[in-house]
Amino acid sequence: xxxxxxxxxxxxGAAAAAPxxxxxAVLVSRPGELPAAEESAAVVLVEEVAKRTGVTxxxxxxxxxDRPVIALTSEARVEGWSHDIPxxxxxxxxxxxxxxxxxxxxxxxxxxxxxxxxxxLYGAGALLRKLEWGSGRLxxxxxxxxxxxxxxxxxxHQLGYRAAANSWDAWDAAxxxxxIRELAFFGANAIENIPFQDDRRAPLMKMDxxxxxxxxxxxxxxxxxxxxxxxxxxxxxxxxxxxxxLLKRHEDLYRDCPELTGIFFPGGDPGDNPPELVLxxxxxxxxxxxxxxxxxxxxxxxxxxTEAQTDYVLDFLNANRLPxxxxxxxxxxxxxIALLRNRLPKHYGLRMYPDITHNKLCQxxxxxxxxxxxxxxxxxxxxxRPAQYAYIHNWFQPYCDGFISYSDGVHDDVNKTVWxxxxxxxxxxxxxxxxxxxxxxxxxGVTYMAADGISALENNWRGxxxxxxxxxxxLRLWRELESLAPELAGNWRWQMCLVRAYYDALVRARLLNxxxxxxxxxxALLRADTLxxxxxxxxxxxxxxxxxxxxxxxxxxxxxxxxxxDLFHSIGLQSSVEKYGASGAERGAxxxxxxxxxxxxxxxxxxxxxxxxxxxxxxxxARLREIALWEHPGPGSFYxxxxxxxxxxxxxxxxxxxxxxxxxxxxxxxxxWWDDGKSRQRLSWQLTMDWPEAAVYEGLDPDAAYxxxxxxxxxxxxxxxxxxxxxxxxxRGLGEIKEYAVPAELLKDRKLTVTWDHPEDEKxxxxxxxxxxxxxxxxxx
Numbered sequence: 077x078x079x080x081x082x083x084x085x086x087x088x089g090a091a092a093a094a095p096x097x098x099x100x101a102v103l104v105s106r107p108g109e110l111p112a113a114e115e116s117a118a119v120v121l122v123e124e125v126a127k128r129t130g131v132t133x134x135x136x137x138x139x140x141x142d143r144p145v146i147a148l149t150s151e152a153r154v155e156g157w158s159h160d161i162p163x164x165x166x167x168x169x170x171x172x173x174x175x176x177x178x179x180x181x182x183x184x185x186x187x188x189x190x191x192x193x194x195x196x197l198y199g200a201g202a203l204l205r206k207l208e209w210g211s212g213r214l215x216x217x218x219x220x221x222x223x224x225x226x227x228x229x230x231x232x233h234q235l236g237y238r239a240a241a242n243s244w245d246a247w248d249a250a251x252x253x254x255x256i257r258e259l260a261f262f263g264a265n266a267i268e269n270i271p272f273q274d275d276r277r278a279p280l281m282k283m284d285x286x287x288x289x290x291x292x293x294x295x296x297x298x299x300x301x302x303x304x305x306x307x308x309x310x311x312x313x314x315x316x317x318x319x320x321x322l323l324k325r326h327e328d329l330y331r332d333c334p335e336l337t338g339i340f341f342p343g344g345d346p347g348d349n350p351p352e353l354v355l356x357x358x359x360x361x362x363x364x365x366x367x368x369x370x371x372x373x374x375x376x377x378x379x380x381x382t383e384a385q386t387d388y389v390l391d392f393l394n395a396n397r398l399p400x401x402x403x404x405x406x407x408x409x410x411x412x413i414a415l416l417r418n419r420l421p422k423h424y425g426l427r428m429y430p431d432i433t434h435n436k437l438c439q440x441x442x443x444x445x446x447x448x449x450x451x452x453x454x455x456x457x458x459x460x461r462p463a464q465y466a467y468i469h470n471w472f473q474p475y476c477d478g479f480i481s482y483s484d485g486v487h488d489d490v491n492k493t494v495w496x497x498x499x500x501x502x503x504x505x506x507x508x509x510x511x512x513x514x515x516x517x518x519x520x521g522v523t524y525m526a527a528d529g530i531s532a533l534e535n536n537w538r539g540x541x542x543x544x545x546x547x548x549x550x551l552r553l554w555r556e557l558e559s560l561a562p563e564l565a566g567n568w569r570w571q572m573c574l575v576r577a578y579y580d581a582l583v584r585a586r587l588l589n590x591x592x593x594x595x596x597x598x599x600a601l602l603r604a605d606t607l608x609x610x611x612x613x614x615x616x617x618x619x620x621x622x623x624x625x626x627x628x629x630x631x632x633x634x635x636x637x638x639x640x641x642d643l644f645h646s647i648g649l650q651s652s653v654e655k656y657g658a659s660g661a662e663r664g665a666x667x668x669x670x671x672x673x674x675x676x677x678x679x680x681x682x683x684x685x686x687x688x689x690x691x692x693x694x695x696x697x698a699r700l701r702e703i704a705l706w707e708h709p710g711p712g713s714f715y716x717x718x719x720x721x722x723x724x725x726x727x728x729x730x731x732x733x734x735x736x737x738x739x740x741x742x743x744x745x746x747x748x749w750w751d752d753g754k755s756r757q758r759l760s761w762q763l764t765m766d767w768p769e770a771a772v773y774e775g776l777d778p779d780a781a782y783x784x785x786x787x788x789x790x791x792x793x794x795x796x797x798x799x800x801x802x803x804x805x806x807x808r809g810l811g812e813i814k815e816y817a818v819p820a821e822l823l824k825d826r827k828l829t830v831t832w833d834h835p836e837d838e839k840x841x842x843x844x845x846x847x848x849x850x851x852x853x854x855x856x857x
Contacts, residue, residue, distance in 0.1 A: 080655060093216055094218055094219065095208070095213045095216065095217055095218060095220065096144075096176060096184045096214065096215050096216040096217075096219065097144065097184070097213075097214075098144045098146065098186065098214040098215050099131075099144070099212075099213055099214055099215070100143055100144065100208075101133060101143065101144035101145060101146050101186075101214065102133065102134050102135070102136060102139075102140050102144070102145055103118060103121055103122060103133040103134065103135045103136075103145075103147075104135075104136060104137065104138070104139055104145050104146070104148070104709075105118045105135065105137060105147075105148045105149070106137060106148075106149055106151060106154050107137035107138075107156060107477055108137075108152075109411075110193070111150070111193035111300070112193070112297060112298055112300050112819060113148050113192075113193040113194040113196065113197045113299060113300025113301075114148065114149075114190070114193035114196045114197070116257075116266055116298055116299045116300065117148055117188070117190075117193075117196040117197040117200040117417045117734065118135060118148055118200075120197070120200050120201070120204075120257060121133065121146065121148070121200050121203070121204070122135055124204055124212060125204075125207075125209070128207075128519070129208045129209050129210065129212060129213060129214050130211055130212055131213075131214060132307040132799060133146070133452040134478055136558045137156075138156065139157065139158070139159065139179070139400070140183075141179075141181060142181050142183060143183060143844050144183050144184045144185070144186075145179065145183065145185045145186070146185075146188065146199065146203070146541055147159070147161075147185060147186070147187050147188065148188045148190075148192045148196050148199070149161060149187075149188075149189055149190070149196065150189075150190040150191070150192055150195060150196050157459050159177075159179070159185070161187065161189060161365055162175040162177070162187050162221075164223050165189050165190070165191050165195070165223050165703075166191060166223060166224075166225045167191055168191055168225040168226075169191070169192060169194075169195075169225075169226075169229065170190075170191070170192065170195050170198055170225065170226050170263075170838045171190070171191035171192075171195050171197065171223065171224065171225035171226075172188065172189060172190045172191065172195040172198050172199035172202070172223070172224065172225075172264065173187070173188075173199070173221075173223035173224070173774055174186070174187065174188060174199060174202060174203060174206075174220045174221075174222060175189065175191075175220060175221050176216070176219040176220050176221065176411050182414065184202065186201055186216070186220070187740055188203055189690055190813040191225070191258075192302040193300055194265070194299075194301075195295050197260060197299060198260065198263055201260055201261035201262065201263070202224075202261075204261060204516050205261060205262075205512040205515060205516045205577060206220070206512075206515075207515075208520050209519070209520060210214060210519070210520070210521070212761060216551065217715070224500070224501065226263060226265075226499065226500040226501070227473070227477035227499065227500065227501060227502060228465070228473065228476075228477065228479070228499040228500070229262050229477055230265070230266055230302075230425075230478025230479060230480065230499075230538055231263055231265050231266060231478050231479070231495075231496055231499040231500065232264055232265060232266025232267060232268055232302065232304065232478075232479070232481070233259060233264060233266075233267065233268070233480060233481045233483055233492050233495075233496075234267075234268040234269075234270070234306060234480055234481060234483050235252065235255070235256070235267055235268070235269060235292070235483065236268070236269060236270030236273075236306065236484070237269060237271075237281075237283075237285060237288045237289070237292070237305050238273065238274040238276075238278075238285070238854045239274050239276040239278035239281075239477070239659050240274050240484060240660075240663060241484045241485055241659070241663075242456060242484055242485035242487065242649060242650050242651065242658060242659070242663050242664035243485040243486045243487070243647055243648045243664075244484075244485065244648075245278040245280050245281050245648075245659075246280040246281075246282070246573055246648025246650070246657075247282070249288065249291040249292075249295070249663035251282065251647075251648075252288075252292055252295060253295050253298075253844070255486075256292075256295055256296070256299065256301070257299065258517075259496060260299055260301065261516060262493050262496040262497045262500075262509075262512070262513075263496045263497060263499065263500035264301070264317060264492075265301055265302055266301060266303075266304055266337065266338075266480055266498045266557075266857060267292065267295075267296050267301055267302070267304065268303075268304035268306055268338075268340065268480045268723045269288075269289060269292050269303070269304070269306070269669075270305070270306050270307075271285065271286075271289045271303050271305050271307065271325075271329055271574065271848065272307055272322075272325055272329075273306070273307070273308055273346070276659075277658070278524075278659065279657055280648065280650070280657050286328075286332065288641070289305075289329060289332060289333065290332045290333060290334075290559060293332070293333035293334055293335045293336065294334055294335070295334050297334050297335035297710055301335075302335075302337035302338065302844075303333065303335045303336055303337055304336075304337055304338040304339070304340055304480060304492070305329065305336070305338075305339055305340065306342065307326065307339060307340070307341055307806060308341065308342045308346050308347045308720075309322060309341070309347050309349060309354075309357065310346045310347055310417075311565055312848050313349045313353040313354065313357050314348065314353065317453065319357065323360060323361065323364065323547055324366070325789065326339075326361055326364055327364045327545045330364060330365055330367070330368035330369060331368055331369075333369075336365075336368070336369045336372050336678065337369075337371075338343070338372060338373055338374070338375055338376065338402060339361065339365060339372065339373070339374045339411055340375045340376075340405055340429070340752065341354070341358060341361075341374060341375070342375050342376075342377045342379050342382025342405075342407070342429075343376060343377050343378050343379050343380060343381050343385075344377075344378075344379040344381065344409065345380050345407075345408060345409055347380075348380070350385060351381070351385050351388045351392070352388070353390045354376070355389070355392065355420045358374050358376065358400075358401070359398075359400070361374060362374055365400070365729050366400065366408055373400065373401065373402030373403075373746070374400055374401055374402060375401070375402045375403055375404065375405050375425075375427060375760065376389070376401070376404055376408055377404065377405040377407050377429060377807065378404065378410050378411055378416075379407050379408060379409045379410050380409050381410075381411070381442060382840075386411045389404075390416075390419045390420065391419060391761060393420065393424060394419070394421055396568075397421075397423065397587060398701050401424060401426050401476070402424070403420070403424040403425030403426055403427060404416055404420055404424065404425075404426055404427070405426075405427045405428070405429045406427070406428050406429060406754075407428070407429030407430070407431070407439070407477070407482065408429075408431050408438065408439035408482070408739070409439075409739075410429075411736055412426070412471055413426070413475045413476065413738070414475060416475075417475045417476070425474060425476075425477040426475065426476045427477055427478060427479060427480065428466065428472060428476050428478070428479035428480075429480060429481070429482055430469075430480070430481050430482065430493040431481075431482045432465055432481045432482065432483060432488050432492065432495060432497070433456060433481075433483045433484050433485065433487070433488045433491075434455050434456055434483055435449075435450075435453070435455055435456070436450050436454075436747045437452070437455055437682050437746070437747060437749065438455070439511075439585065439739050439745050440464070440465075440737060440739070441745075441818045442459075442461065442463070442464075442537050442779070443744070444539070444719075444721040444744075444745060444746070445537060445721070445747075446537070446539070446540060446541040446542075446720075446722060447512045447719075447720055447721075447722075447747070447759060447762075447763050448541050448583050448584075448587045448674045449537060449541065449580075449583060449664070450763075451669060451672050451674065451753075451759075452579070452666065452668065452669045452670065452672060452674075452748040453579060453580075453582050453583070453666050454661075454662065454664070454665070454666055454753065455662050455749075456484060456485070456487065456662065456663055456664040457487065457576075457599055457664065457666045458487040458572045458575065458576050458666075458730050459487060459488055459491065460488075460489075460490035460492070460530050460533050460534055460573070460576070461490075461491055461534050461537075462490055462494045462509070462510060462530065462531065462534060463506060463531070463534055464534070464737075464800055465491045465494050465495060466494050466498060466506045466509075467737065468503045468632050468737045469494070469499070469502070470494050470498060471736070471737055472737075473499070473502050475499070477697040478499055478552065479495060479499060481495055483826070484663070484664075485649065485664060486568070486572070486647055486649060487572065487649065487664060489569060489572070490510075490513065490530060493509065493513050493552045494506070494509055497509045497512070497705060504704060507527060507531075510527035510530055511523050511524065513527070513530075514526035514527045514530070514646045517567070517569050517570075518564060518567065518569070518570060519561065519564070521560070522557055522560060522561050522564075523562065524616070525529045525553065525556070525557055526557060526573070528553070529550070529553050529557060529573060529577070530551070531555060532550040533550060533576050533577065534555050534582070534683075536550050536552070536576075536577075536580045536739075536795065537580075539722075540721050540722035541583065541584050541587055541722070542584070542587055542588060542591065542722055543722065544584070547580050547584045548584070549579070550577050550580065551577045551578060551581040551632075553577075553578035554573060554574055554578075555577075557576065557809045561727070565642075566642075566646060567646075567701050568643060568646040568647035568649070570644050571639055571643050572643065572649075574639055574849055575636055575639035575640060575643065578632050578635045578636050578639065579632075579670075580638050581629070582629060582632040582633055582636060582670070583654055583674070585628040585629045586627070586628060586631065586674050587622070587674045588621050588628075589623065589627075589628045590673065590674045590675040590677070591619055591674070591675060593619055593622055593675065594620065594675040594676060594677070594680075596619045597615075597616035597617075597619040597620050597680065598703070598704040598705075599626075599704070599741070600615040600616045600619060601613070601616055601700040601701070601703060601704040602700075602701060602704045604696070604700045604701070604703075605697050605701075608693070608724055609687060609688075609697055610688070611694035612700060613684045613687065613688070616684075617680075617681065617684065618757070619787065620675070620677045620680065620681075623673065623675075623677065624720065633670060636667070636670060637667065637670075639664075639767060640652070640656075640667045643733055644656045649664070650663070650664060650665070651664060651665060651666050651667040651668075652665050652667040652668050653665050653668055654668070655667065660755060661752045661753045661754075662749060662752075668753075669753060669754075672753075672754060675759070676758055676759055678756040679756055679757060679758045679759070680703070682754075682756055683699075687700060707723070709855055710855050710856075711856075712777065712780065712856035713853065713854060713855045713856045714726060714773060714853065714854045715851070715852075715853050716771060716851065716852050716853075717759075717763070717850070717851055718745075718764065718765050718768055718771075718849055718850055718851060719745030719746065719747075719762045719763040719764055719765050720745070720760065720763055721745075723760075726771050726772055726773060727766065727769075727770075727771055727852075728768065728769040728770040728771070728772055729743075729769065736803030742769075743765055743766075743768055743769060744765075745764070745765055746760045746763070746765060746766065746848065747762055747763055748761075748763070750762065757810070757811070758811065760787070760850050760851050761787070761788075761810055761811055761850050763850065764789070764850040765848060765849060765850075766834075766846055766847060766848035766849070767832035767833070767834060767848070767849060768832065768849070769831070770829050770830060770831045771829070771830040771831075771852050772827070772828075772829050773827065773828045773829075773830075773854050773855075774826070774827050775826055775827075776823055776826045776827065776828060776854075777826075777856065778823045778825075778826055779822050780823070780855070780857065781817075781818075781820070781857040782818040782823065782828070782854055782855060782856055782857065783815055783816060783817055783818060783854075783857065784796065784801065784813075784815070784816040784818060784830060784852065784853070784854055784855075785813060785814065785815045785816075785853040785855055786813070786814045786851065786852045786856075787807075787811060787812070787813055787814070787849075787850050787851040787852075788810075788814075788847070788848050788849035788850045788851070789809070789810050789848055789850075790835075790846065790847025790848065791808065791835055791847045791849060792814055792832065792834055792847060793832060793833040793834075793835060794814075794816060794830060794831070795830070795831050795832075795833070796818055796819075796822055796828055796829070796831075796848065797822045797828060797829055798814075798831075799819065799822060801817070801818070802816070803815060803816055804816065804817060818854075828854070830852065830854075831837075832849065834855075835847055
């Protein structure tokens with residue numbers, strides 16, 4: 077299938093000199109009652125053009141003689157139309173073509189021709205993405221002639237109306253309608269709701285959940301889209317009372333919904349039932365489902381299943397053909413997608429359930445994210461990551477029949493667009509997707525700069541923040557865009573880009589300042605032998621306190637607060653628990669962490685209290701010296717904060733995503749979430765790995781003696797140049813030290829490679845209790 081963007085480029089090749097004016101155009105649709113999706117296509121064009129231009133297209137079913145025309149049809153022949161309808165649209169579901177022509181009087185005609193009614197809707201969305209528009213004007217840059225059809229049959233997003241979401245719970249039905257419509261602009265054909273899970277009544281909810289379940293089904297029916305639901309069982313399925321209650325809730329839902337396409341039952345995350353209980357439950361569910369929706373299917377994920385449980389399901393499906401089962405879903409903590417596709421019978425589908433909403437502690441973390449961002453912006457921050465998610469989509473797309481993403485808010489809107497567009501055509505250039513996004517949502521005047529600005533926001537998150545001076549360039553770009561397009565101040569997508577640009581720059585300014593303050597405080601601690609321990613600690617605390625009394629770039633902080641307030645009122649984005657009703661500190665509450673220390677200030681305060689309680693002054697001075705030199709072991713020695721992209725130069729890693737992006741493919745840093753994100757532990761202990769690929773040391777002195785020192789939690793199986801070393805000191809608590817002597821013969825080549833093996837006895841250990849390593853030193857004696 078030819079790439080949509082390539083076809084458009086070809087079609088527009090000679091267009092620069094021949095723009096098409098559609099001012100005063102008439103929208104012509106087929107006479108009579110139209111299928112829902114085709115009728116919605118006409119409504120969408122009229123309404124969306126009016127929003128952008130202030131001009132309301134006249135709609136009729138007959139052709140004018142002397143005005144431009146936008147004609148929509150899913151039929152090759154229309155009674156009463158004297159104009160030939162362009163041919164060549166593929167006879168495939170959702171296919172469409174866009175063509176330009178002229179009337180007998182020389183007026184331009186734009187054809188939106190669908191292979192089916194929903195194809196017309198997607199054609200209308202594609203036209204909106206390509207229109208040149210402004211106040212009182214509408215047109216195209218040049219003629220169009222192309223046809224296209226989607227590669228993936230399932231292209232959807234989860235919009236779960238529940239308390240845990242960071243924005244949906246504040247919406248009414250009209251906002252869902254608008255957002256679902258806009259997702260369809262880029263080819264989305266499925267919406268997945270969460271009708272039951274998380275029974276909390278969110279204070280921001282404007283509608284009862286049951287009413288919203290029905291409303292979302294009706295919206296999908298109106299646009300001709302698929303309506304799915306995500307329905308875990310969060311209790312033991314042996315509990316017959318709760319089992320029957322859940323079946324009844326499903327039965328009521330099926331009866332309520334005019335449109336229902338798929339039931340997604342996650343095997344885990346949440347839920348902890350073995351397949352021996354899950355499969356019979358799903359069969360009982362299918363009997364209720366098929367009564368109300370005979371074409372609907374049930375889909376199962378194996379999230380959290382053990383290897384034996386995975387084998388049980390796959391063996392069962394190979395031995396039994398289940399007519400009610402649509403297939404399997406691959407999501408976070410699922411078996412690898414290649415394994416599922418290879419072992420799953422071909423008559424079952426395989427759908428991805430990708431996490432495009434989280435930045436850490438997730439399926440696809442930001443590669444080697446700077447800890448300063450992880451501490452402030454957090455797991456569910458506004459996160460345009462177009463390049464990474466384009467790569468992930470196209471890596472896995474050949475294995476599956478499409479996707480419905482895991483999303484918990486609007487903060488990942490760019491990522492949704494990228495996945496939708498690439499599921500339609502994986503060959504679409506990423507920049508073309510971003511330009512379509514910025515053109516349709518921000519306007520032709522800022523299309524190119526805003527597309528670059530979105531890419532720049534992703535690049536802000538690459539590598540060491542302290543070393544990434546481009547962050548300030550990104551802010552400068554978005555400030556220039558602010559001045560160029562003041563009319564976009566109330567646009568929530570625009571606000572999200574702006575707040576990220578300002579927040580990123582603020583975090584960098586704070587990081588540089590507070591890193592310097594900690595270095596200055598450490599220098600004061602090293603003078604404890606002359607100042608005395610007490611005065612040295614007082615001086616260090618005063619230095620650290622300047623982060624509050626002399627903060628950098630306070631105007632950036634004020635602008636961030638202002639923009640988050642705008643976002644709450646424009647789209648319901650909840651950036652704070654206390655201020656805006658976010659469901660939890662980890663649920664997008666970035667504003668609540670805007671002032672969290674980006675150095676070890678809190679840990680130092682607590683350590684100073686311990687030091688003050690020591691009885692002997694010499695011991696106090698010695699401990700303060702140890703603290704001050706923690707990351708600076710001296711000439712010929714080396715220190716690495718293992719998961720910290722800025723402080724781990726000797727840790728072997730893949731810091732970009734151009735390799736297998738599967739979560740099981742390579743080690744990644746793990747940002748621990750303690751004390752609701754406001755832990756006072758040393759920052760290096762809050763960022764660990766289990767385990768890094770290797771630590772590599774070059775240029776060592778073959779005549780010197782070295783020791784490996786590590787700090788982390790639990791047990792450790794450490795080798796140097798393949799030789800297993802035994803710890804002489806074996807601290808296993810958080811922050812305790814392990815030490816190993818390095819055999820002299822390993823140093824003859826002036827190089828040492830330290831590696832770690834996974835403890836065999838921890839395979840079934842819950843991940844939060846597994847051993848891990850946070851820091852490593854190579855100490856020259």
